[in-house]
Amino acid sequence: MVWLSRALLRKYGTFMDDLRIYVRGGPGGMGHPRLGGEGGNGGDVWLIAQKRMTLKRIKDKYPVRRFIAGPGANSSIGELKGAKGKDCEVCVPPGISVITDDKRVLGELNKPGDRMLVAKGGIGGCLATNFFPTKGQKYIIHLDLKLVADVGLVGFPNAGKSSLLSVISQAKPQVADFPFTTIQPELGVIKYADWKKVTVADLPGLIEGAHANKGRGHKFLKHVERTRQLLFVVDVSGFQLSPKDPFRTAFETVVILTKELELYKEELRNKSAVLAVNKMDLPNAQEKLHELIEQLQRFEDYKYSLPRDMVPDFAIKFREIIPLSACTGEGTEDLIECLRKVIEDDAEEKMEDFHRKQLRALHPSDTRAP
Numbered sequence: 001m002v003w004l005s006r007a008l009l010r011k012y013g014t015f016m017d018d019l020r021i022y023v024r025g026g027p028g029g030m031g032h033p034r035l036g037g038e039g040g041n042g043g044d045v046w047l048i049a050q051k052r053m054t055l056k057r058i059k060d061k062y063p064v065r066r067f068i069a070g071p072g073a074n075s076s077i078g079e080l081k082g083a084k085g086k087d088c089e090v091c092v093p094p095g096i097s098v099i100t101d102d103k104r105v106l107g108e109l110n111k112p113g114d115r116m117l118v119a120k121g122g123i124g125g126c127l128a129t130n131f132f133p134t135k136g137q138k139y140i141i142h143l144d145l146k147l148v149a150d151v152g153l154v155g156f157p158n159a160g161k162s163s164l165l166s167v168i169s170q171a172k173p174q175v176a177d178f179p180f181t182t183i184q185p186e187l188g189v190i191k192y193a194d195w196k197k198v199t200v201a202d203l204p205g206l207i208e209g210a211h212a213n214k215g216r217g218h219k220f221l222k223h224v225e226r227t228r229q230l231l232f233v234v235d236v237s238g239f240q241l242s243p244k245d246p247f248r249t250a251f252e253t254v255v256i257l258t259k260e261l262e263l264y265k266e267e268l269r270n271k272s273a274v275l276a277v278n279k280m281d282l283p284n285a286q287e288k289l290h291e292l293i294e295q296l297q298r299f300e301d302y303k304y305s306l307p308r309d310m311v312p313d314f315a316i317k318f319r320e321i322i323p324l325s326a327c328t329g330e331g332t333e334d335l336i337e338c339l340r341k342v343i344e345d346d347a348e349e350k351m352e353d354f355h356r357k358q359l360r361a362l363h364p365s366d367t368r369a370p
């Protein structure tokens with residue numbers, strides 16, 4: 001297994017979703033004490049989101065990963081007000097969170113053209129600074145790439161997430177009967193007859209303890225955060241990571257996945273979710289499906305049969321439960337239609353909410369507004 005993961009890492013090792021860089025604003029220029037001249041301000045460092053840019057390209061182009069803006073010009077007899085230093089513009093991929101070394105989020109760049117100032121240049125020398133300039137700001141920051149997708153696949157390893165993605169979209173992710181086949185997120189697009197598109201992110205399998213970064217859980221959970229809709233994928237027959245790990249039924253896998261999301265970030269449990277019960281072609285799948293549905297419907301009764309630390313504070317409410325088989329294709333059309341419907345319903349709800357808020361803002365005293 002170790003050999004296998006190394007081979008896979010060699011193959012997929014070029015994918016990067018985090019890059020640490022050094023940024024420094026330019027120093028200000030000297031003032032001119034005798035003539036009262038002001039030095040120019042130092043240049044600033046900006047991040048600019050650009051289509052088709054990748055973190056890997058930034059790293060290849062700037063192996064030292066230092067981005068320093070130009071110095072402000074000194075004040076001189078010919079030019080009393082020194083010119084501003086040259087700004088340094090770093091092109092980054094859209095869908096980036098900018099994070100400090102101590103995990104503080106400074107901001108996000110979500111779409112091409114978004115800009116963010118990350119290090120301001122120093123101030124040019126002037127009367128207030130006794131004509132001495134100040135240095136530019138300097139930081140070490142992380143460019144943290146999150147996938148922006150409509151739907152994120154969430155499940156234990158081997159549940160059939162990649163198989164499902166390859167059936168419902170044009171993507172061809174690797175599929176194999178060992179855990180952790182997928183080690184990097186991959187995007188697929190579902191194309192509908194009327195050209196509507198829904199993007200789906202295949203994420204590496206989560207395991208128990210993912211919230212505490214077990215199995216590099218954080219790396220994968222962070223991608224879940226940005227998807228609009230979660231698609232839980234479970235194996236109707238349950239899951240066992242290895243012979244020394246406990247066997248988990250389909251119900252237990254749903255409960256554990258919910259708990260892992262909740263422990264990682266409480267807000268995740270408010271995300272809209274659909275449940276795909278996969279491998280319905282296997283023997284006894286129908287009985288197991290009925291059992292799972294019964295357990296989910298009567299969650300409050302069944303949760304007492306589980307260890308306490310496995311049970312989430314709130315049961316996730318699935319918008320739909322869809323039995324299917326990625327192998328035979330049974331049920332996958334229902335899933336494709338269902339994903340579109342829930343995404344459109346959500347968008348409509350958000351729009352209504354927005355209009356309601358606007359109405360309230362226009363008539364603050366009108367309590368009759370819905």
Ligand SMILES: Nc1nc2c(ncn2[C@@H]2O[C@H](COP(=O)(O)OP(=O)(O)OP(=O)(O)O)[C@@H](O)[C@H]2O)c(=O)[nH]1
Nearest residue numbers: 158159160161162163176177180181182205326327
């Ligand atoms: N019988 C049956 N097997 C399936 C089905 N879907 C997937 N499988 C098998 O389950 C195994 C795992 O499938 P993957 O699609 O790689 O699973 P995954 O969830 O992407 O796994 P990781 O990438 O490891 O997280 C493969 O051997 C698939 O052929 C199904 O509907 N029925």
Ligand SMILES: [Mg+2]
Nearest residue numbers: 161162181182
């Ligand atoms: Mg996979």
